[in-house]
Amino acid sequence: MLKTSRPDKTLKYQLTGRVAATLNIYVRSCEVPPHAAVRVQLEREADGDVLATHVVDQSFEKAVSVSSVVPGSYRVMMSTTDGARPPRGRRYRWTVLVSTGDRIPYPRLPGDARVRLASGGCRSTTVAWPLPRGPGGASLSQRYCVHVEPVTTSQQFNACARPRRRRKSVKIFCHVTGNERGGDGGNATMTQTISGMKPGRRYSVDVYASTTTRKTKEFLAYERLIVDVPRTC
Numbered sequence: 079m080l081k082t083s084r085p086d087k088t089l090k091y092q093l094t095g096r097v098a099a100t101l102n103i104y105v106r107s108c109e110v111p112p113h114a115a116v117r118v119q120l121e122r123e124a125d126g127d128v129l130a131t132h133v134v135d136q137s138f139e140k141a142v143s144v145s146s147v148v149p150g151s152y153r154v155m156m157s158t159t160d161g162a163r164p165p166r167g168r169r170y171r172w173t174v175l176v177s178t179g180d181r182i183p184y185p186r187l188p189g190d191a192r193v194r195l196a197s198g199g200c201r202s203t204t205v206a207w208p209l210p211r212g213p214g215g216a217s218l219s220q221r222y223c224v225h226v227e228p229v230t231t232s233q234q235f236n237a238c239a240r241p242r243r244r245r246k247s248v249k250i251f252c253h254v255t256g257n258e259r260g261g262d263g264g265n266a267t268m269t270q271t272i273s274g275m276k277p278g279r280r281y282s283v284d285v286y287a288s289t290t291t292r293k294t295k296e297f298l299a300y301e302r303l304i305v306d307v308p309r310t311c
């Protein structure tokens with residue numbers, strides 16, 4: 079995996095081996111939704127030849143897929159499409175993953191990756207988030223974990239930070255969906271009731287999707303939900 083904290087940075091990648099391969103580049107925004115669209119460009123370092131260019135305006139996207147790439151050194155160039163710089167006190171952050179396999183290393187998110195407030199009270203809140211659909215309308219085998227904690231600062235949510243680095247006490251729920259139809263695995267949305275909230279407090283609710291295979295530990299984050307618990311009901 080290659081990481082960059084700003085979209086005007088050049089990343090280098092060394093493709094090893096003896097045979098040509100298909101090179102896949104996945105781009106994930108650390109802000110969900112992203113603050114700006116970025117242009118991703120793959121270049122051969124030896125002669126500067128541009129192999130592919132693509133504009134990414136989603137929080138996660140397979141930006142480039144180039145077949146018959148010979149072993150050697152390559153550059154991944156990133157830049158904002160309008161050349162704008164982030165507002166003062168902010169920065170555009172992205173994670174770039176380069177893969178030579180056909181299997182997608184990331185889980186999937188639905189087109190609308192927002193966590194919504196389903197119902198609320200003075201002590202508990204129910205949230206809901208949509209599930210991505212697989213072939214034939216079946217749900218995908220993925221793990222969904224909900225993290226909840228009081229909002230104490232104005233610090234931005236970093237969707238690229240691994241959830242396992244957060245305090246264990248903020249993870250309140252994890253559930254694995256299957257490929258079956260009907261039941262929890264066949265619903266278009268998943269809901270979770272959050273108990274033990276304090277009246278008058280503000281909480282952040284983060285939902286992470288991850289794969290269920292042991293071969294990858296990649297994850298994607300839904301858009302953060304901020305819940306203001308009423309003081310009185």
